[in-house]
Amino acid sequence: MTAPAALDRWGGVLMIGALAFSVPHEFTGAPIFSHLAAACAFGGLALFAPRVSRAARLFLVLGPLVLLAATITLPDWPDATLTALARGAFIAAFFTALTAIRSAAITDPGILDCGRFLAAQPPGRRYLALTLGGHLYGLVLMYGSIALLGALATENARQEPNPEIRGHRSRRMLVAVQRGFISTLPWSPLTFASAISLSVVPGATWAAALPLCAVSVALVSGIGWALDTLFKPRLSAPAPARGPAEGAWLSHLRPLYTLLALLGAAVATLHITTGVRVFGAVMAIVPLIALVWVTLQPGTRGARGATLARRAGAFATQEMPQLRSELSLLVMAAFIGTLGSALAEPLAARAGLDLTAVPTPLLLLAVFWLIPVTGQMGMNPILAVSLFGPLLPAPETLGISPALMVCTITSGWALSGATSPFTASVLLIANYGGVSPLRVGIGWNGTYALICGAALSLWILALAALA
Template identity: 50%
Template sequence: MTEPSKSDKDLTGFMPICVMLCIIGWEYTGLAVLSLLAGLFAAATILVFLTRTSASRMAFAAIAVGLIAWAAATRGDWLFAVGVATQRGALVVALFTALGAIRTAAMSSDSILECGRFLARQRPGLRYASLTVGGHLFGLILLYGSISLLGSLAAESLARDPDDDIRRIRTRRMMVAIQRGFASTLCWSPLGFSMAITLTLVPGTGWAQIAPACIASALMMLLTGWALDTIMKPRVARPAPARAPQEGRWLVQLRPLLVLLSVVMSGVLLLHLLTGVEVIGAVMSLVPAVAIGWVALQPRPDGIGRAAWTGSRIMAFVTQDLPRYRGELVLLFMAGFIGSLGAFLLVPVLEARGLDLSAAPTWLVLVALIWVIPLTGQIGMNPILAVSLIVPLLPSAQEMGIPAVALVAAITGGWALSGTTSPFTASVLIAAALGRVTPREAGLGWNGLYTLVMGTILSLWVLLLAAA
């Protein structure tokens, strides 16, 4: 949460807070009125934010309006479908708001920043491994903010390198390590959009059941990235200047981050087991509470009480931080809305044309998900949009005769690969800006071979899961 300021107050930030509170209430009670209110607040939030966002976001709004008109003209149950799509968008807004609270609290923590500096300043032989593991650990809490944080600290540590060639090579390797570390969280993290959306689209399973297989996918991504970096490490004509080793023991230096992760992950799992609420509901209710507690423990100016300081930081988050995220909120809501409503409209079109995806071989459906999701990212489709559009068109895991975990692993694996290659995703855009290259170069240029190798490994993995 940012430092409180007496200026730049924007009360529109209360609207996504209302969405989050309604979704939390609905997750625990199942009351339809709370789901309805969440959708109404989400729609109002997007309408207000649209007036102050870019033309590209307006284009998504135009597509959404066109889909609503198409649905109204062709389907008698169109209002129900629009309601479902709005609730899907509201879920994304609520999760983004909850995670935004802990992300902004972390960015103001000196102990978290020191964790990042420790990882970024490791000697070259350990740097890739430290940053890819760090990118994973930070990514669990900060999402793509981990790339911004660690990437900035990496650039800071490289500023002392006098050789341009060595600095350019190190910049690329460090950014790639952080990118791949973050992307691997998309395979399994209960705090990420990938898992939240996928579990709503694949019925009959929960996070606890699919976590072991999806964590294995993440480990494969981390190890494959490290192996490729080791094998293809570029050689330089001049030896790099020697550096003093970074002092400090790993567990001691990373303790603040590990403690935070332990509190959040164990708390989410415990809340899920004790209350029976879905993991997404546990995340949204626990994470903001942890963020508030963390802010309360952080240093504050002299003469200001803890309660007053914490309250002012919360107000700064609501009235300053959230309104600044309006572009991201509009994009994420529209991705969920368009994907859900688009799938609703496409199903009868495919049936009328005799296209029955249930007749496709199961192995082909699973493998296609690994590759199609990152391919759609190359043409500008956010993974939320691609997954929300594609998955409802497919037969269920039960109809295909496979464990649901195989379908979930295929979806999240493809989502993770899109996170390393799509020039339109936040993770690639941030890496490109910090690496001073184009998004295409930071995506396919840096990770093209990695995606081919990792896509093949994940394809074999999901087929193995399907056969189990």
């Protein structure tokens, strides 16, 4: 084994350690667990460093520079640093937990069958099916939903002999998958959008924000479906008639909605009975479900213990290292954003910047649009929200509920996921579509984003008026 490969393997093991220490911290609040989780998370990043992408390496270099600036300028830099380290460790642990359920899902034949069934729907309901599929798969697989359904959509489109129809079908199917995925961002407790937004808005809870965010989900999903229905591509010749996909929806989608029901019930039960926050319950429950799921898959009967040990070892030493660049970007974005916010706060105070003087509706719109706009400049939403979120006035000083602020941030996050050529969702769709990320973000989704942005802005203004 080469030295870099050995470092990767140990880096993956340390990410498991970050998760293992983060779970008891969520339940007890004991600082020692947070410190140990941070040591594992950032130790793992150090081991990953020699083989990460250029962008991830830039973040790994920028982090110590921000820390140096904080050490020089902030009197309370130790506390600010510990807060940033804890935020980064949480991201590492949360990512590891969600990757565990994705690892179990992608080897389940039933989950793959669900995806093939959705991709095989006739044109009249294919967009709606893939948007629904992108949403449901996104709840479990994160960006893996785009990888899975994107591959199946591309495979389906290639079977079309007419190149004109094939091009339109590929674009519409991939866009449907992407928009289904981003519609999870405003509300799902299994996304970084909710996790980070709730952590930077004082007094915010997931349950209180859910009704407001659900309307954002309906707007993002419904507008996409309406645009696809109203503006169908014009073909030079009539398209051939196609029959419906074989099989019943309930039977084909049973593995997916059964998993979601089990996951939701388990997380809700743990959250209600223990009082631990939803994201702590997710980190505790999801890996356990993944372990049990692996042992129940075909081919494990009679060797479940050996299969579980093999899969767990491969997850830590092979699958997690393959995500080293993504992990480095996400964790360092949280660290840099949190510590950068601590640096910016005294600068803003000395400059006389008083955001409470800005009319609340205008401030909310600025927050909403800031996320997709900075996304066009290459700023990851985790970095953007971690940076400016703590600088925002407390919701009660603005006369609004914390839920409204969370809805504003997560809605902007969803818009960035559709348009930013630097986000994983756009990059993956561009890869499957064989086009540039800019083409996907602005060309395929530009009109959609503007209409969604306008509708979401009106929704935010309406909520502000009713506050």
